[in-house]
Amino acid sequence: MIHDLVIIGGGPAGLAAAIYAGRADLEGFILEKMSPGGQVLITDIVENYPGFPDGITGFELVEKLSEHAKKFGFGVENGEVEAIEQAGENLNIILADERVITTRNVIIATGATHRRLGVKGEERLTGRGVSYCATCDGPFFRDQRVAVVGGGDSAVQEAVFLSRFASKVYLIHRRDELRAVKVLQERAFSNEKIEFIWDSVVEEIEGQDQVKSVRVRNVKTGEVTHLPLDGVFIFIGIEPATNFVRDLIETDEQGFIKTDEWMRTSLKGVYAAGDCRLKPLLQIVTAVAEGATAAFAVEQEMA
Amino acid sequence: MSSDKIIQVTDADFDEKVLKNELPVLVDFWAAWCGPCRAIAPVIDQLAEEYEGKVTIAKMNVDENPATPGKLGIRAIPTLILFKNGGVVEQITGAVGKTVIDNALGKVS
Numbered sequence: 001m002i003h004d005l006v007i008i009g010g011g012p013a014g015l016a017a018a019i020y021a022g023r024a025d026l027e028g029f030i031l032e033k034m035s036p037g038g039q040v041l042i043t044d045i046v047e048n049y050p051g052f053p054d055g056i057t058g059f060e061l062v063e064k065l066s067e068h069a070k071k072f073g074f075g076v077e078n079g080e081v082e083a084i085e086q087a088g089e090n091l092n093i094i095l096a097d098e099r100v101i102t103t104r105n106v107i108i109a110t111g112a113t114h115r116r117l118g119v120k121g122e123e124r125l126t127g128r129g130v131s132y133c134a135t136c137d138g139p140f141f142r143d144q145r146v147a148v149v150g151g152g153d154s155a156v157q158e159a160v161f162l163s164r165f166a167s168k169v170y171l172i173h174r175r176d177e178l179r180a181v182k183v184l185q186e187r188a189f190s191n192e193k194i195e196f197i198w199d200s201v202v203e204e205i206e207g208q209d210q211v212k213s214v215r216v217r218n219v220k221t222g223e224v225t226h227l228p229l230d231g232v233f234i235f236i237g238i239e240p241a242t243n244f245v246r247d248l249i250e251t252d253e254q255g256f257i258k259t260d261e262w263m264r265t266s267l268k269g270v271y272a273a274g275d276c277r278l279k280p281l282l283q284i285v286t287a288v289a290e291g292a293t294a295a296f297a298v299e300q301e302m303a
Numbered sequence: 304m305s306s307d308k309i310i311q312v313t314d315a316d317f318d319e320k321v322l323k324n325e326l327p328v329l330v331d332f333w334a335a336w337c338g339p340c341r342a343i344a345p346v347i348d349q350l351a352e353e354y355e356g357k358v359t360i361a362k363m364n365v366d367e368n369p370a371t372p373g374k375l376g377i378r379a380i381p382t383l384i385l386f387k388n389g390g391v392v393e394q395i396t397g398a399v400g401k402t403v404i405d406n407a408l409g410k411v412s
């Protein structure tokens with residue numbers, strides 16, 4: 001069978017696309033390698049998604065989005081996509097378990113994953129004090145000392161979250177000011193547990209089986225210190241989950257997919273939406289908007 | 304809901320159900336507050352069906368059972384640990400797709 005539309009990824013972008021595709025009566029489904037939700041599943045509380053003035057927890061928002069997508073009949077199937085190939089007018093989607101799915105249109109909504117620091121000790125100590133998810137691992141660090149690396153929204157928000165558990169939170173940032181929005185900055189500056197280590201980079205994460213310290217270098221003075229710690233949380237940005245299509249469609253050097261305003265990529269029938277796409281603002285509100293636009297574009301194309 | 308082929312283990316019966324199990328055992332260390340734990344739950348269910356009789360699939364709630372994760376040095380969840388004959392064969396941290404877990408289970412089944 002040849003499907004109308006397969007959406008790859010069940011984060012906010014994919015789920016919003018499914019709502020629009022379902023209501024437009026397009027046939028198809030979402031392919032998701034885990035359960036739907038994407039990065040929102042690791043977000044403690046979302047404060048900037050319109051319509052929720054008191055904020056909404058990541059869990060709740062995911063539940064509402066999934067329920068909403070289900071309502072219009074565009075379902076979710078479990079599957080991890082490894083490649084997309086052209087098959088005449090159609091596209092073949094190749095899954096990790098070797099299934100092949102043929103479709104007329106694809107929306108890539110695979111989002112992004114956390115970037116690694118790339119320093120010694122990071123990989124070895126991941127899960128042993130090195131973490132990329134404060135909501136998952138924060139409670140393991142009750143009354144302990146942790147550091148957060150980064151200076152953007154996620155880093156600052158997670159530093160504040162971690163201060164609920166940890167006795168001390170160092171925020172290590174390579175510049176002398178934060179990139180995070182003002183409300184988050186103010187919240188961090190007024191938090192007594194958070195101490196800022198400016199102009200500094202982590203050069204190594206040290207410890208045998210557990211994190212014991214980090215080696216920090218001040219980029220202005222060159223001074224090197226060893227900061228004793230129990231945990232290191234890394235929030236230095238994201239990488240698009242687009243390795244499987246880099247040879248198929250146009251991306252930038254980092255792998256973010258280039259599209260026009262209809263979310264069309266360089267290959268006919270292939271669309272992209274959400275964090276995997278090259279754009280200025282990577283948030284839920286833009287992800288859902290692009291998912292909707294991509295599904296609308298497919299509908300127009302099929303009409 | 305979760306597959307009935309999955310066994311629940313606690314600090315009290317970890318030795319008996321995991322370390323002394325004749326089959327290899329994959330233990331999913333999880334907690335209710337952990338998003339990625341929820342994300343991989345359907346994959347764990349699927350594995351329990353597929354590896355029935357070859358690998359025992361188990362879950363341990365780290366909130367209710369702090370001793371075992373403490374002993375194993377677990378400081379991140381989800382953590383999946385594959386045990387065979389009482390020893391650790393493989394440890395996977397964080398949410399991963401099914402293929403990664405399949406590869407690990409392939410080593411013992």
Ligand SMILES: Cc1cc2nc3c(=O)[nH]c(=O)nc-3n(C[C@H](O)[C@H](O)[C@H](O)COP(=O)(O)OP(=O)(O)OC[C@H]3O[C@@H](n4cnc5c(N)ncnc54)[C@H](O)[C@@H]3O)c2cc1C
Binds near residue numbers: 009
């Ligand atoms: C800690 C943190 C806090 C955040 N806080 C906020 C906030 O307060 N407000 C806000 O607006 N935004 C926030 N964001 C950003 C927001 O979560 C993202 O912009 C949004 O989730 C992007 O949605 P998406 O659908 O494009 O991708 P994702 O959410 O990344 O979802 C992608 C989905 O695709 C699946 N997938 C990937 N590859 C494959 C494959 N090969 N095969 C099958 N499935 C695949 C993944 O499993 C995932 O479910 C936060 C992000 C983080 C990490």
